[in-house]
Amino acid sequence: MYEQVRQQMLDPAGLGRTEIDQALNRLLARGIDFGELYFQRRVREGWMLEDGSVKNGSWDVDQGVGVRAIAGTGTGFAYADSLALPALLDAADSARAISQRSGDGRVQTVKLTDYPHRYKGVDPTADGASGQRVELLRTIDAYARSLDPRVSQVTVSLSASHDQIVIAATDGTLAGDQRPLVRLDIRVLMEEGDRREQGFSGGGGRYGFDELVEPEVWQTYAREAVRQAAINLGAEAAPAGFMTVVLGAGWPGVLLHEAVGHGLEGDFNRKGISAFSGRMGEQVATDACTVVDDGTLDHRRGSLSIDDEGTPTRCTTLIENGRLVGFMQDKLNARLMGVEPTGNGRRESFAHLPMPRMTNTYMLPGQHDPGEIIASVDDGIYAVNFNGGQVDITSGKFVFAASEAYRIKNGKLGAAIKGATLIGNGPDVLTRVGMVGNDLKLDTGVGVCGKEGQSVPVGVGQPTLRVDGLTVGGTS
């Protein structure tokens, strides 16, 4: 992988081992603990259809080098949107200013990192099939409209990116990666009388377009978007108050991402500002709960072969049978906390600093049949689809917004209810998990996680869960 990226990205810019060594030595000359160069070239392509025709297309290229230098807990950071040597050396001069000491650090001889590849080296932006993509969007539009005469608007977008990176650091790291990512989004608007409702579905992953153009894939998404809109057209007002909530399998795993995931990132815990700080080894969930962050799943949207610091990803157990056992780490926070990096150092681009981030976060399956879980609830709601969520790391309060949900009365599913926000307390919510289903599912590949202004693709998943008490923000 490294050799390919080197040939395509570094060779044309005249950057070889000599120049990389020169920049690393320049960075370390003033006694920095750690210095790193992150070279990146990202090509993005996007197409959008509305009103039955493809009206927009875009093509975006970004490239540059991010240089950081760490001294103690301090980081100096600079970047250049050129891969030429003078720009690289200028950035190195700026970044190393974090250290005011003079000294002579030692750059370890860089050695190529060996790691398993989690996706193929395909470049979906270079397949020369733009015409086919436009055709596909039109076919999807026609199919979605054919599903239900109440469909009045269809918006379909298809996007791809191809990311090439090389990481070289003073700790001897030298690694390269090529990351494909494709995504299809289908949104429909349905009208009946005075009511209008939307439905959304989509998916993707780290592969080429060939997977998305399969009719069974996009037809499933289109049917799902239409089904959701139809259900919402008939939805009644959601209840308000504290009640039992059954969460469906798959994308509702956004619960885990918000309620516990962010709070278990190394930076917040190193600083002691997470609601989970100082609770390692404690029981933070019922015995039935085991939660992992796994960057190694093949072709998943949240997966990476190596993280953005060159550390191979792994499957990190965060909560094991209810006990807090692990945090997600990047190099900086791992070093300061005296632990190993876990392959969770991620950055949006060369123009952003890496930090501990999730990859694919999910709960392992339990014993119960999903039907049995619903049957166990006297009065509550069953929420199967969500828009997204947010968390206050320090107080632990988190929200996630249901977009498809139903009443449960006397163990039976009732009427569909309108979307509502659910709110809870992260360190507490998993201690209320009464039943865990045997139906683990991962999401279809649409997750975007935001932290400190940086967005990265992620995955979530879970089996059906019964939470014995969450606040539901309806109106009735």
Place this chain on the structure above:
Amino acid sequence: MSAVGALARGGISDLLANPDREAELLSGIARRALDRAAARGADQAEVSVSSSLNREAGVRLGEVEVLEEARDRGVRVTVYCGGCSGSASTGDLRPEVIEQTVDRALAIARHTQRDPAAGLAEAELMAGDLPDLDLWHPVDVDMDELIARAREIEQAGRATDARINNSEGASVSAEAALSVYANSHGFEGCNRGTRYSQSCILIAADEAGMQRDYDWDSRRRFDQLAAPVVTGEEAARRTLRRLGARRVPTGKVPVLFVPEVSRGLIGHLVAAVSGGQLYRRASYLLDAVGTRVLPEWASLIESPRRPGGPASSGFDADGVATRESALVADGQLLRYVLSTYSARRLGLITTANAGGVRNLRFSGGRHSYDELVREMGRGLIVTELMGQGINLVTGDYSRGASGFWVENGRIAWPVEEITVAGHLRDMLGQLRAAGTDHDERHSIQVPSLLVDEMMVAGQSD
């Protein structure tokens, strides 16, 4: 601090000393791209070129945590050929790459379908006069000064109270940005602006747990930033007042939105009357011009050319001349928020809002914040909202919230882990009162708003 001196010699000084030269450079790039597009057969084309410099220092617990020096440049080209459009961008401004980018945009236009609404705004709508809007106030603040100021802010906050026992740090930044928009009508406009920002995030703890809150400021002029001690102490005050927060019983009560969150409510109204939502029929306010969307005493006035304003510009993202204009007068919606494209889709004329509203201000409020709290009597003050529970298609609103419970017209205790829900049409249409305490830091400036009634969900009893 010789090392920090090295930073100060970097690009920021160049741009600050020579903005005209940088503007000339961007202008040259834009002209080259337009020439290329014309030579390759585009009927019309438009180009935006931007260049910005940012210097930022972050301090945590008194130690320097991050020093960042950033220079960003980028160009985006859109071409129109026979009613089809294509767009491409790059961060690499070398001439050959600009030409490749134009060619890419043209290649995309060969695949997209004809769209009668696509294309530049009519030539006669282009901004003619471009007054100086007083947005450029460069001062070469060096990294040492930023570090010292961040330290002072955080120190002032941490010294306030022993319960402030941790910090996420303070940061101070200086940014200078230039952008050029040009199109094949021959229009070319340049905006340049400076922005200085500071923020502080503090943590407080008591036996009930930890709380975190922050304060910030952002100004065009460095000398107009709040004093460091003000930002630090306000961050501490906000954090401390959250300690001991709890839930409230579920029920319907009036809700007072402070300016930090009331801005969002007006933002949803603006989004619901924006062209993109309307032509997709994805708004609860279709055909709402001429109807009442706010109480009769309330208006929303847009002043895009206000000197020194947070979003001031003489032209919108289509090059169309901006002008002062009411969006809502005496509660009635007077117009939509339209770009050239969305206006054509709706059979209307652009309102020069490509890129959004610029400096929109809510007027008609008469009360001080304390009067509003007294007027509410018993209810909820919301100071922070969480999550994405806004449905613009239906107007349904349901979000996580924190703030304060009010009894007998006085703040009784801090509140968290609750939701507030209602319908945007009712929430805004039946506002009971508004304040005069606008948040001047934003493009949409709104005072505290007292919403007549919402469903608050908390405890079961």
